Amino acid sequence: xxxxxxxxxxxxxxxxxxxxxxxxxxxxxxEPVRSCLLFGVQAAGHAVETVESLAPDGELNAxxxxxxxxxxxxxxxxxxxxLMSLTAALRDRGTLSEAEAREHLAGNLCRCTGYQQxxxxxxxxxxxxxVAR
Numbered sequence: 001x002x003x004x005x006x007x008x009x010x011x012x013x014x015x016x017x018x019x020x021x022x023x024x025x026x027x028x029x030x031e032p033v034r035s036c037l038l039f040g041v042q043a044a045g046h047a048v049e050t051v052e053s054l055a056p057d058g059e060l061n062a063x064x065x066x067x068x069x070x071x072x073x074x075x076x077x078x079x080x081x082x083l084m085s086l087t088a089a090l091r092d093r094g095t096l097s098e099a100e101a102r103e104h105l106a107g108n109l110c111r112c113t114g115y116q117q118x119x120x121x122x123x124x125x126x127x128x129x130x131v132a133r
Contacts, residue, residue, distance in 0.1 A: 002040035003050060011051035011080045015109075022108030025081035026050050032088045032107075051080035054087065063087060066121035074112035082108045086122060096122055 003009045003026070012035055015023035019034035026035045027049040054061050060068065063083060073079045082105065089096055089104040096104065101122040105115060 002043075003035060003048075006040075009050045009052050013077055013080060015077070015081075020109070021078070022081040022085065023078050025084040025108065027084055027088055030088060030091065032085045049084070049087075051083055054083060062125055063090065063121070066124050067118070070117050070121040070124060072113060072117040072121040078108055078110045078112075082110065082118060090122075090125070095125065098123060 003012050004014070012026055013023040014036055015021035017036050019037040022034070024035040025032050027033070027047075028038070028043060029046050030049075054064060063086060067073055067079070067083070085104055085108055086096075086101070089100070093100065098119055101119045102115070105118060110118070
């Protein structure tokens with residue numbers, strides 16, 4: 001509620017309210033967490049990154065461009081959470097293999113894409129530092 005209602009950061013979606021679907025994933029001190037399981041006060045004093053932080057200047061970052069180029073989204077409801085989960089993984093590892101990409105997607109449900117286009121987008125990324133910010 002704090003992100004969407006108070007801060008007007010509406011990119012983070014609330015799906016299941018049980019931490020299962022991954023749509024609400026944000027980064028807390030660089031680590032992916034389910035925002036639906038956190039109270040706002042638990043984030044006090046920590047760095048919180050939402051999907052809006054990926055393109056602060058309005059330009060898509062490398063991962064977002066890859067999603068666009070590979071048609072890795074359809075309805076877009078799950079996309080912010082998926083982007084945040086993958087951003088954390090890419091920052092940590094630099095690049096991901098297909099198996100690693102699928103492993104990091106395991107906590108994010110998508111009913112539209114079937115995941116292959118998402119994996120293709122991740123595998124298309126070039127330089128390891130492209131997503132790191």
